[in-house]
Amino acid sequence: MLREGGSAGRRRRKGPSRIMNRNELLKIAENWFSSQNWKPFPFQKQTWNAFLQSKHGLLNAPTGSGKTYALWIPIVLDYIRQNPDYKTKHKPGLKAIWITPLRALSVEIEQAANRFAQDIGSGLTVGIRTGDTPQKIRTAQKKKMPDLLITTPESLQLLLSSKGYDKTFKDLNAIVIDEWHELLGTKRGVQVELALSRLKTISPKMKIWGISATIGNLQQAREVLLGPGSEAFENSVLIKAKINKKIKVSSIIPEKMETFPWRGHLGMHLLDEVIPIIRNSKTTLLFTNTRSQCEIWFQRILQKYPEFAGELAMHHGSINKETRLWVEQAIRDEQLKAVVATSSLDLGVDFAPVETIIQIGGPKGVARFLQRAGRSGHRPGEESVIYFLPTHAMELIEASALQKAVKNTAVEDRVPYLQSFDVLVQYLTTLAVSDGFFPKDIYPEVKSTFCYQALSDDQWEWILNFITKGSQTLQAYDEYKKVEIEENGKFKVNNRAIAMRHRLQIGTIVGDAVLSVKYLGGGYIGTIEEWFISKLNPGDVFTFAGKNLELYKVKNMQVIVKKSKQKSSRFPSWAGGRMTFSAQMSELLREEMFVAAGKSHKSVELKALSHIFKRQKKESIIPGKDEFLIETFKTREGYHAIFYPFEGRFVHEAMASLLAYRISLLSPITFSLAFNDYGFELLSDQPIDMQQVFDNNLITSEYLMDDLQKSLNATEMARRKFRDIAVISGMVFTGFPNKMIKTKHLQSNSQLLFSVFRDYEPDNLLFQQAFRETFEHQLEEGRLLMAMERIEQQTIVWKDCEKPTPFAFPIITDRLREKLTSEKLEDRVKRMMAQWENL
């Protein structure tokens, strides 16, 4: 007990220490800051104060601004206040949870937290628990939790699935949700909402804090986090860090615009222009939009400029963790001249030496662009420089629009999910797996969340029936087994196999099956999607993680490779990652188009595009503010009709589907649909009678939702959404680790399921959710309506062109397509066969 040093013996026996007041506590923090030669920012002090006054809240602060200390410090101070004898007596048990969306960020947070906790001798311990944490450590943690646990939304749910979880959390004093903006518009955010609703009951002292970058709907973000109208919400604050960063945007414009391609997504033409930028800067980050683009850029820079070997690195989510951590450390240590990266470097991690950012290809959203720009000049007050490198000519218009966006700091909203029944089914099963639950306790908790505030008694009843009976009515010979209702009314999973399968599947991110890539002699390189490997044969060479690898064999979900000296042009690509323009971005883009069409002053980017505009004007027009352009032409492929709303990919997807559906009502026809951020295409093997489209007034906002709903039945969109829902709600089992069911099987299973539900149970809430999600999140119905109303006010200009125009080119060459048909299947088969004869 006498650890205070030699003087203790001479002193009177120490009584209990006095409880410190807020000022005394804050003094500890300020002293520590001075000892580091730092000065706390006003937002940090505000947060300390608010936390110590037992408030909940949302802190709006960018990465690299000291946000970890804004919240970790008052958590420690609060512990000191409650445990004045903290130096001699450590109170055991979990006190705080820090939720981070990315495992990669946890180490950084752990280091920062440990630094303060140890320096002031608080005696508090910090631990990490994520999917990477070894079983041994996890078991040890269960016995003895660290004081601060850094974890992910999924791992938190897993804790709720273990027996006696309420004891683990009973002394929880704080929970911090980091990067809340990243979680908000996703089902992982819903998972967090549900976990919080439970913790509010079992951890009565818990204070809830979120940390978010700047988004359009910060106030709503706070409401979603804390629960609408909840006690926590009433007693909460929104604190904004006012750190003004100056951002300079500069486009890389090719010297010879004439040879710059009309389409493409790699941007290789401008490789040489990038080199002087890298040379003149301490460290440069090159952001690409996809992992394959990242691989290709890395490879090509080294091929052409081998002198960068050793100074150039690559960072994306599929490379193994050790390599990623090494790269991150090397950036901090100023060992690297440049890093080619994807969004895996968007978040967290603070890199002071980075001076310059190059964005390759359109970032698609203002918030993302600003966040990336913010990665450079990480010290407050320093100017951030970001270069924009267009991958095809039309992207220069985006560059011009982005310049304005940065000036006006127009950022997007993150739209929270509502009524995600799949996540609720998973959550209730989780509770049934651990200690079981009584619906009368859980229902009010669930209803208190933002996501389920509109949940009706009937829907709740439906969900309970679903998890216990697998249907709404009992049927003959049914053996459905999942959650059982015990005699006292408790909902419980008693079957161990079901419990184990459920634990394995907790989560809401449904990805393609990934295979680990390993050397024949051992050594893990990273992960790769199954569908890419399925196209290769043993002996084929491909490039991954910057290395040329020869495929040796695929076994047990592992891709075994050997190093190869052969050159390769095969780069793995990873599905997904197609993003849409935000509403803000689309509006800026339209404005730029009008500038381009008009005679007013033009930016350098628009000037560089003048030859393309000239060509466009020759073949067709550049639509002005009051014009809606439609182009039609015929190629070897068939009859094309291109529409240009300039509303972003997702809205175009909806409009394409809507219009195709309406036209298909006139006579049996089959369309293949393509869309990009500028417009969309209806392609058919029969000519489209455009005059009929106008005469029947098919471009109208009337009956919009009704028609769209019907058109959805004819496309594949809802089917794809249903896949995620089926996995999250546990209808499709994704398999055991390392023995995963191949995605192909999972896919076809959920596809089969979709058809079965459509034919036998179309009123199933989970089935209907697929359509609702398609509307709300994929097609952005609100934006669609506004766009249709805007178009109704415009004059339609229909150009029957000789050949594809510069505007049309990037759209018609897009291979990712939807289908819509009103023809009978047998007629389609026969017509396709007839076409073969004519070929």
Place this chain on the structure above:
Amino acid sequence: MTKSITIFEQNFILHYSGALFWEEEDMLLISDVHLGKVSHFRKFGSAVPQSAVQGNFLKLTEVVEFFQPSKIVFLGDLFHSSLNKEWLFFEAWMDNITSEVILVEGNHDIISPLKYEALGVKLFPEIILKNFLLTHHPEERSGFFNFSGHIHPGVRINGLARQSLKLPCFFKNENQMILPAFGEFTGKHILHPKERNEVYVLANEEVILLK
């Protein structure tokens, strides 16, 4: 609705359900029904609509009533997995069947033969009749024409304007024909036809020979 073909001077009718009728033998061939799959999923906590169980039985009844065969031969994978209560529906269905029922065992058929025999279903690893060999797995044996299943064959067909379709099919060459999966809750495996193949796709209520 159907398509007639002749092999070794015997006449066969391809039905849009995926069943094949052998006229001279008055025999109906059906492959890969995968009964019990829906119940299997439900037993393991996946809430596939229970009413879907009836789909396969309705389809079976329809095709049997159409041909009224004296023999029904299932070319394997009649049941998807171990015994579950869907067996009771099968028993009920068998009650109304007057034809002789035979099962050529497939890899999924793990239910005890005694259960089948009790219902009057005869089991064989393979059947040889005239110049024809009936198996579950596709096989090439000289001198015989082989009818089989197992693969769940499907084909992709492409048309102008970037159109494409994937459809289940009867997949034939000069020595064998693979039947499509008859079961409702089954997937298909896409095959790539070569010169020697004849492909009959199932398109709604028609069977169409691809040319």
